[in-house]
Amino acid sequence: MAEHQLPAALPAELPRTDRTRHRRLREQGSLDRAELNAILDAGFVCHLGVVLDGVPMVVPTVYGSDGRHLYFHGSVASRSLVAAPEAMVCVTVTHVDGLVLARSVFEHGVNYRCAMVYGVPRPVTDPDEKSAGLRLLTEHATPGQWEYARRPNRKEPAATALLALSLDEASVKIRTGGPDDGDSPDAALGIWAGVLPLHSHWGEPEPDPLLPSGVQPPPQVVARSNTRAW
Amino acid sequence: MAEHQLPAALPAELPRTDRTRHRRLREQGSLDRAELNAILDAGFVCHLGVVLDGVPMVVPTVYGSDGRHLYFHGSVASRSLVAAPEAMVCVTVTHVDGLVLARSVFEHGVNYRCAMVYGVPRPVTDPDEKSAGLRLLTEHATPGQWEYARRPNRKEPAATALLALSLDEASVKIRTGGPDDGDSPDAALGIWAGVLPLHSHWGEPEPDPLLPSGVQPPPQVVARSNTRAW
Structure with missing residues (x-):
């Protein structure tokens, strides 16, 4: 995945909003932009959440990121975008890193890295920006293929909608390490505890x-x- | 993951609803209950979509399935559940199986298996059902651990909310196989095409x-x- 330098104009800490201030599991939350970019760079499939007639819809889709915007194809969101062009979406990227096997069932958990981005996607219509965005999306998921494979002709970009989502409102949650019951009374039970990595x-x-x-x-x-x- | 027999009382085909009738990518869509169960059985982390103040929120969480219901912890959805106890959610489980590298950039894609479930989660309050549900959730993600690790005491289940989501309204999308441009003019370009499995x-x-x-x-x-x- 592409490595991003921190864009000079962006602060290293993401802004704290009502949606990103980590009500729960505070210890795992972060507004660090470098951590956000690392999670986005490591994957290429996000879960896009939109609201249709008051009902949430969560669909997996491919994305690319340049550290300022996520880019994704519009088709998956087109029902929503047509119905509500100014509607907020939530994009979540999750990497599952392992099972946390504690001494007690109640302390079992999952190690993971998760990025959540909120915003109103902007349809990319400028031909140059669209070409650059499609290239970024392709190169994010399949590095080297933009140069190697047959690139889009003039008609093909017109057949696909490209959306840009600002990374201005985003947050990160990460859980790493072993179980938390190593100093509890359960530690005397002689039960194996640790992590099974994935x-x-x-x-x-x-x-x-x-x-x-x-x-x-x-x-x-x-x-x-x-x-x-x- | 646990193997499910098809519950005798459930039809093999899931009902077609306005949300699950596959407007797009029809050829990849399915309402086959066995395919749904296979996808749910293969994983243990879903993306739960809820609506908060009109804005979608997509959070990863652990689930278990018995072929009739998904079970998941309530904490991740509690803000939404408190605000709107009868609100519809969307739960999506996705397995990414590989990159489809076509002769043209435009035909590039992803092989995946995805299940989407819609419904109003029901808080599980009956102590016996809650214990069974917590066991199912634990055994789905970490088979064998319910018997091996220290099981919940009387207080611990009270500290966690368990939600049951019916699998009555669900659908499946699956993409498998190679690229689709093998019989297009691009096939003459001498570009390698195939799948990079994940x-x-x-x-x-x-x-x-x-x-x-x-x-x-x-x-x-x-x-x-x-x-x-x-």
């Missing part, structure tokens, strides 16, 4: 059956295979 | 540093380590 890995490239023989996967795909994703 | 794996158990020496991880943790999660 990792995501890229596998071996699987060629399209329709591919002519002799076409080898490009270096960026080979380099990624059999490595850890997050 | 898998989740359990790692090696990491003992709590506070654990006395000689306490070994239980069989259910050892058996799970270094296996594929989903």
